[in-house]
Amino acid sequence: MPASRRHGAARSPATAKTADRTLDVFELFAAEQRPLNLSEVSELLRIPLSSSHALLKTLQARGYLYDVGRRQGYFPTKRMEDITHAIARAAPVLVAVRPTLSALRDETDETVVLAKRQGDEVTYVDVWESARTVRWSTFAGEIKPLHSTSSGKAILSGLAPQALKEVLGRLPFERRTDATITSARELREQIEKGRGRGWYQSIGETVPELMAVSGPARIAGEVYAVTIGGPTNRFKPLMARHVAALLRARARIEGRASASGKRGTR
Numbered sequence: 001m002p003a004s005r006r007h008g009a010a011r012s013p014a015t016a017k018t019a020d021r022t023l024d025v026f027e028l029f030a031a032e033q034r035p036l037n038l039s040e041v042s043e044l045l046r047i048p049l050s051s052s053h054a055l056l057k058t059l060q061a062r063g064y065l066y067d068v069g070r071r072q073g074y075f076p077t078k079r080m081e082d083i084t085h086a087i088a089r090a091a092p093v094l095v096a097v098r099p100t101l102s103a104l105r106d107e108t109d110e111t112v113v114l115a116k117r118q119g120d121e122v123t124y125v126d127v128w129e130s131a132r133t134v135r136w137s138t139f140a141g142e143i144k145p146l147h148s149t150s151s152g153k154a155i156l157s158g159l160a161p162q163a164l165k166e167v168l169g170r171l172p173f174e175r176r177t178d179a180t181i182t183s184a185r186e187l188r189e190q191i192e193k194g195r196g197r198g199w200y201q202s203i204g205e206t207v208p209e210l211m212a213v214s215g216p217a218r219i220a221g222e223v224y225a226v227t228i229g230g231p232t233n234r235f236k237p238l239m240a241r242h243v244a245a246l247l248r249a250r251a252r253i254e255g256r257a258s259a260s261g262k263r264g265t266r
Contacts, residue, residue, distance in 0.1 A: 021047060025055055029076050037073035093219055094126055097253050101128050101226070104249040108242050110230035111136040115151035115214075116222070118143070120171060122152045125224070136210055136229040144206060147171050147187050148180045150214035151225035153200035157191050158216050158223035164191070179204040199243055203232060211235050213243055215250040226250050 024045050029036065036044070042052035056074055059065040065074045088094065097114060105112040105128040112128040124142045129135060146152035146167070156164060168184040181187045194200035203211040212229030226249060228242050229235070235242065 021045065021051065021055055022059070025059065026076065026080060035068045035073040035075040037071065040073065093224075097217075097219065098126070100249050100252045101126060104128075104226070104228065104245060105130065107245050108228050108238075110228050110235065110242065111138065113138065113151065113212075113225075113227040113229065115144075115149075115155070115225040115227060117146070117152075117155045120146060120167065122146055122149055122155065122225070130230060132230075134231055134234075136212070136231070145171075145174065145176070147173055148176050148202060148205040149227075150200045150202040150212040150229075151227045153187070153191055153194055153202070154214040154216040154225040154227075155223050156187075157195050157200065158218070164188070176206045177204055177208050179208075181205060199246060203236075209233070213239065213246055215246050217250045217253045219253065226253060 025041065028041065028044055032044070038049065038052055038056060041047075041056060042049045045052065056065060060067065060074065063077060063079045066077050067073075068075050094114075101112050101114060109130055109132065111130045113124050114126040115122045116125050117123075122144045124138060124140055124144070127138055127140045127142075129137060144152065146156060156167065159167065168187060171184070171187075173182045173184070173187075174180075175182050181190065190200070199213055199215045201211065201213050209232050210229060211232040212227050212235075214225045214227040217224050217226050226246060228246055
């Protein structure tokens with residue numbers, strides 16, 4: 001299965017089928033790490049041979065895939081990598097915060113994530129993984145619930161009272177682990193508690209034996225969440241130190257964003 005499916009990402013009923021399948025092709029190559037022929041792509045994506053053929057030939061014609069030869073199948077060229085790198089280099093939010101996120105990862109030796117709310121979920125916009133063998137392993141673009149993540153709580157804290165009430169009223173509160181918050185009342189209490197101290201936490205609420213702390217950061221008028229996470233048994237004894245590092249990083253990020261915004265209006 002493609003990488004996103006293997007990580008539990010759900011396919012939205014509103015997505016365009018062709019776009020969905022095109023992305024599935026690249027995620028499939030990322031997961032398989034080898035050339036794939038027409039039949040393999042069709043079987044692994046569970047789509048008709050005719051659809052698989054049309055997708056592969058279109059991507060080959062556009063320069064995204066090439067025929068490895070001797071019936072070995074297709075494999076991506078560097079075209080997609082070059083395009084994504086060009087986009088990432090120009091991303092205004094990431095350009096401003098990347099030095100701080102990288103430094104925060106190095107200081108804590110844990111995984112650092114920048115997250116943004118998308119509807120009733122959280123999307124990881126950028127990820128700086130810890131170099132440790134045992135770590136919180138995630139990826140940019142991963143989608144997580146608002147109610148069971150520290151990043152979701154941090155982002156929700158930026159909503160006005162009525163807007164927060166509306167969001168809490170429609171969240172499904174799906175139980176991910178025994179520690180998952182499953183009621184609007186409990187989540188509201190967690191948000192209020194976090195507001196009082198300036199940061200938010202999640203201990204085993206989405207993934208057992210993992211915990212994270214987050215702080216909201218306003219960038220270009222939008223609320224993001226800066227998150228540090230790792231294995232609970234290693235993270236928790238150093239939690240005070242990690243929280244202090246998080247708050248310093250958040251202040252630097254908001255300072256950089258403010259300075260960048262002022263330069264842009266001159």
